[in-house]
Amino acid sequence: MINKKYFIISAFMLLLLSCGDRDADIPLDNMSGRIVIEGNISDQNGQSFVAVSRTVKISSGDDEYSPVANAIVTVSDSQGHVDTLKYENGVYKPVNLVSNYGEIYTLSVTVDGVTYKATSKMPEYVNLDDVKQSKIFDGFNNVSGLIPIFTDPAAKGNYYLFKSKLKDDDNNDTSYTVMSDEIGNGEVNGKPISIDVQYGVNQYVTVELQCIDASVYNYFKAFPQAVLHNSGATITPTNPPSNISNGALGYFSAHTSSSKTITIQE
Template sequence: MKKNKILIFFSLLILLVNCENEIALDDMSGKVVIEGNITDEAGPYYVKVTKSTKFFDGNGENFIENAKVVISDQNGQTETLVYDEDGTYQTINFHTHYGDTYTLSVTVEGNTYKATSKMPEYVEFSGLKQQMIYIYDEYRKGLIPLFTDPAAQENYCFFKSQVNDGEYFSYTPISDEGQDGQVNSKPLSRGFKEKDTVLVEMQCIDKQVYNYFKDLPQASFENNGETLSPINPIGNFSNGALGYFSAHTTATKTIIIE
């Protein structure tokens, strides 16, 4: 369960990214895939390293167990992560701070892949507002996450919602476009049923991570899969690796749909 709070998983059923980023399925097999997250909560933090497989080969994930995984920050803090299980590496003593920039370096078979991410300042997640929203060609009960956008700067958030303690998640990236300095009015990207218990996590993320999630089709968000798709939008890693590295804040709220 602890890894589920950190790692974000995707479906194997993505058919395309978009016209600009469309990639042939076979072209993505054998690519290094990295999922890395650090937060403003106490660690450990986790990084998952795998190799992508062909779209319909049915073999699941190829875990990489001998990678060298290092996280560092702008202040000279650095730590080599230790291997746990299922391609997952974890920190032991690494600490995070708002506003700092972090670098994740992953070396596999002599090739090194790097990504940087800046942890934004904390934004208070004040609550959830229930409202009817028009989604999937009909009106449904929706949720608007309530927070006040910090003015005069670009801000990006990512919301993860879980329904009735299940393994089903949906995800919504939100920017402050059109509501700079205002209380958010943009809803989560799915509807809910009466008496649903919904747990929503708010992450303040940087622009690169926002662009990554924005470019993923919503179909890939609403799933209970256990691996990144072999098709991926452009992430923030160098040297052709798939995936993303995110340094973000985290806060949660729970609500029962009326």
């Protein structure tokens, strides 16, 4: 079953995006049979995985995702360590992988004799100090917004992906928001996320801050307010600018993670 998930761009980025390249109008025809790779290397134990699937055209004309269980999947680092991932419960999981800040990881996925590769650098860790709730004007009404409190590092060139959803509810809609420090470099963040997803009073909402590299940021920013598809473990926009070679869809992200859970107030 495909669940709808919502992706928003923080309001302070809209002007920048309107001046830059946009990939949301890429034609989506003839996508059946394409390999889709969703790779995540996290600094948190148990959160690293690679999902490999193939797009399959169904009777409605939409694409679904069929898991690929016979791929050869490895992740290596700049020190020469290579980990061959093990397939279990629909995804490939590391066996001996060690994550380190600043390390460059290379993903290799071989399916039916074709190899797809990608690299991603794990940024330095940024802590999510708090999440505050505030009324925010969305252009039409005052709505409940969530503001992640964190301090952007002094060095410019930091990119963030925020995920917010009801705590312990994997079937609930998840909101995705990207930010960069193009505006507000080195400052404490005061910009909201998740204003398009409204939660009920006394509900528990978990917000995760991921520090990501530029290629992953560009992947997610290509779909402002687009519907993303859940292929089992995570999400896959249909045809954004992938950092994976050989025509595969998807992304490979080595990232840090910090989370907070809050109770929604009136």
